[in-house]
Amino acid sequence: MTQIETHSTVVLTSDQRAAIDRHAEATYPDECCGIMLGRQVDGQRVIERLIEIANEWDSEERRRRFLITDRQYMQAEKQARQAGLDLLGFYHSHPDAPARPSEFDREHAWPFYSYLIAGVADGKTVDLTGWQLRNDRSGYEEIEIQHLQEENQ
């Protein structure tokens, strides 16, 4: 029997999308990174909260990689638990590089989580793509990102 792998669509509000774009532009030419909390609903991952994470690499390395420390991860898990949400994934930016996972990203990714990558060109966010690592870690499946319009605001 073949094991079915689920690669869930990520649902973002337009405000959340704008917040990721702004974060990626604010840290340019360094990579930004953040954690996404939300709920899984009918095979979709509805993001409810974004947590901006300070990139812990030193200034040379920050341009091409991001690091989330165990402490930052555990604090995010705690916030998720308190809010009744799940830690569903991470986002980061690729300054002046394609919005596709690098080899470094693959080595440091875990199955299950959704990974969003913002492509930034000349300080402006131009792209946002979504990825999920295959269970055997051999590579990624691209996932869909749905944008929700804000209601009654």
Ligand SMILES: [Zn+2]
């Ligand atoms: Zn990357």
